Amino acid sequence: MLLPDGYSDLPADKLAAIVTSLQMTSRPAPRAERAGDGWTLRKVDHPDVDWYRDLYRRIGEDWLWFSRASMPADTLTAIIHSPDVEVYAFANDGVTQGLVELDYRTSGECELAFFGLTKDAVGSGAGRWLMNRAIERAWARPIRRFWVHTCTLDHQDALAFYVRSGFVPFRRQIEIADDPRLTGAFSRDAAPHFPVIEAG
């Protein structure tokens, strides 16, 4: 059902975001990058769920990444242990500060399911370095399409960063979900730039 033009009220315990999906259908030339001393990327086979959730929360809590936070452990394990899902950890001087997750479960394509850095690594050049690696890895399998979605809860630079990376927007959606700070999945203080609305 198409929402009507104009403003649509939401219950106070719901979040809404505009989601943009973007894709590339051939491998772009890498963009100029700086190579930080001490930056490494490691493929993590059979990631431990607690390790994964900790990294996911450290990156995503500020951006209200809730999908994996509240997912049952066995469901999450089945995804991140799938032979068609690759999880990579970015580290700076041995401290894990970034996540790349490539999902090839749909034949012929790869979804950049998660891509992000912890707050201390954002804006350091690591994002571009990591995206060049993600594009290399994604196109190492015989895919026809590499795609990603980002939403208005993500970092404000993410959409433009993806466009500069060679992804072309092809779809816009509205996502409505429970506010994870009100379900108990997240601390109430998370993402203060996107405040909780107290039910009146």
Ligand SMILES: CC(C)(COP(=O)(O)OP(=O)(O)OC[C@H]1O[C@@H](n2cnc3c(N)ncnc32)[C@H](O)[C@@H]1OP(=O)(O)O)[C@@H](O)C(=O)NCCC(=O)NCCS
């Ligand atoms: C989205 C995200 C990955 C973008 O990364 P970022 O840290 O802003 O990116 P960088 O600082 O590496 O790069 C930004 C640009 O500045 C340049 N840059 C940054 N620091 C630099 C430096 N010291 N020297 C030279 N260039 C530099 C990069 O080369 C890049 O240029 P380009 O985009 O024109 O190629 C990051 O904001 C993030 O992880 N956010 C939190 C999680 C999130 O929202 N993820 C997206 C969800 S879909």
